[in-house]
Amino acid sequence: MGSLRRKFLQLLGILLLSFSLAGCWDLREAEETGIVVGMGIDQKEDGTIVVIAQTVKPQTPGAGGGVTGRTNQGVDTFQNWYSTGETVYDAVLNLTLKSPNVFFWSHNQVFIISEKLAKKGLADVLDFIERDPEFKQNAWILIAKEGLPEILESSNNAGQPPSQVLSDIINIRNRNAKYAISSLGDFLQQLGSPNTQPYTAGVTFTKSLMKDPDSVFLPGQEPAPAKELTLSDTAVFNRDKLAGWFNPVESRGLLWIQGKVRQGLLILNLQNQRVSVEITKSSSKFKSEVREGHLIMKVEVKVQGNLTEMAPGIELNEKQVKKIESLMAKEVKEQINGAVTRAQELNTDVLGFAGAVHRDYPEAWNRELSKQWPETFKELEVDVAVESHINGVGLIINSVNPQKIK
Numbered sequence: 420m421g422s423l424r425r426k427f428l429q430l431l432g433i434l435l436l437s438f439s440l441a442g443c444w445d446l447r448e449a450e451e452t453g454i455v456v457g458m459g460i461d462q463k464e465d466g467t468i469v470v471i472a473q474t475v476k477p478q479t480p481g482a483g484g485g486v487t488g489r490t491n492q493g494v495d496t497f498q499n500w501y502s503t504g505e506t507v508y509d510a511v512l513n514l515t516l517k518s519p520n521v522f523f524w525s526h527n528q529v530f531i532i533s534e535k536l537a538k539k540g541l542a543d544v545l546d547f548i549e550r551d552p553e554f555k556q557n558a559w560i561l562i563a564k565e566g567l568p569e570i571l572e573s574s575n576n577a578g579q580p581p582s583q584v585l586s587d588i589i590n591i592r593n594r595n596a597k598y599a600i601s602s603l604g605d606f607l608q609q610l611g612s613p614n615t616q617p618y619t620a621g622v623t624f625t626k627s628l629m630k631d632p633d634s635v636f637l638p639g640q641e642p643a644p645a646k647e648l649t650l651s652d653t654a655v656f657n658r659d660k661l662a663g664w665f666n667p668v669e670s671r672g673l674l675w676i677q678g679k680v681r682q683g684l685l686i687l688n689l690q691n692q693r694v695s696v697e698i699t700k701s702s703s704k705f706k707s708e709v710r711e712g713h714l715i716m717k718v719e720v721k722v723q724g725n726l727t728e729m730a731p732g733i734e735l736n737e738k739q740v741k742k743i744e745s746l747m748a749k750e751v752k753e754q755i756n757g758a759v760t761r762a763q764e765l766n767t768d769v770l771g772f773a774g775a776v777h778r779d780y781p782e783a784w785n786r787e788l789s790k791q792w793p794e795t796f797k798e799l800e801v802d803v804a805v806e807s808h809i810n811g812v813g814l815i816i817n818s819v820n821p822q823k824i825k
Contacts (some may be wrong), residue, residue: 457582614774672758
């Protein structure tokens with residue numbers, strides 16, 4: 420009995436040891452891993468694909484070719500790795516010709532694609548990204564309006580990698596609601612839907628008033644200005660090809676229609692004086708209807724806000740509040756109409772009106788409307804109704820009115 424017990428314990432020990440060893444078979448040391456937080460994709464004139472992988476510490480800088488970012492203490496925080504290939508995956512694999520580290524893509528936060536490549540079409544790029552399980556669906560897609568390398572090398576980020584900065588900016592997008600953005604998962608869903616077209620935000624850089632801490636300059640020369648990242652406008656697509664851009668006002672209109680405005684500011688003109696209202700809540704719905712034989716889209720938006728700024732000399736009373744609410748409704752309606760007009764000019768239904776027609780008239784949609792939709796959408800009449808309400812006016816009622824010294 421004692422011998423049998425001993426053999427059982429020996430067998431159990433071997434099994435536990437084998438499980439323990441098996442759990443470490445794919446262990447990667449941090450120093451040997453390039454943790455990718457941003458991926459840039461471009462295409463040369465001859466069709467060659469360019470991939471930029473932005474990695475962060477902990478990662479030992481590899482041999483040559485990289486562009487680094489530094490903290491105020493001079494510590495490297497990120498490194499950009501450039502590669503080219505006949506396809507995206509070929510370019511990704513060619514990264515191993517320059518880096519001794521294994522690239523780990525699961526922490527990638529943003530895909531930044533050049534405007535030039537977006538105009539040609541993203542089908543090939545997205546096929547690779549969607550097929551690879553290492554890429555996460557919640558990573559953001561951005562379209563670079565300026566040079567892609569400059570965006571990924573921007574320096575005025577307090578030592579943070581530009582990709583991380585972009586992700587942080589996107590996380591507070593509701594504060595302004597001036598661009599519409601899609602994650603990889605949302606973009607793929609829009610691309611595969613017959614009821615809408617894809618869209619996402621643009622990114623660019625501007626020269627800062629601050630100096631680039633990493634710039635090299637000779638005595639008597641001024642250091643180069645730092646580059647600041649800016650998210651602006653909305654790239655709208657027709658299938659997988661970039662059709663054009665919505666400016667910030669048109670982007671807000673798109674967000675109104677889709678019920679995605681959470682916060683932001685409305686700057687109104689009351690008696691030639693500026694009044695600012697901070698949006699606190701909104702909702703929307705749209706449906707199609709046939710009126711006198713014509714298809715019409717009805718968009719209804721409700722918006723609430725608080726008065727946050729008012730020019731001197733305005734006395735606030737109930738009548739003035741009603742005027743401000745009326746101006747709010749007028750401004751929101753103009754923003755929505757701006758988005759509709761621009762979408763019809765570009766003939767791309769990023770607004771999702773096709774989905775409403777499909778839902779409201781399924782038989783007619785399947786029979787003929789879906790085939791005629793591009794032509795129908797360009798001429799579609801859109802009826803917008805906005806209901807607005809001021810909830811609060813802050814700690815004071817009337818505007819500050821400095822008195823003259825007699």
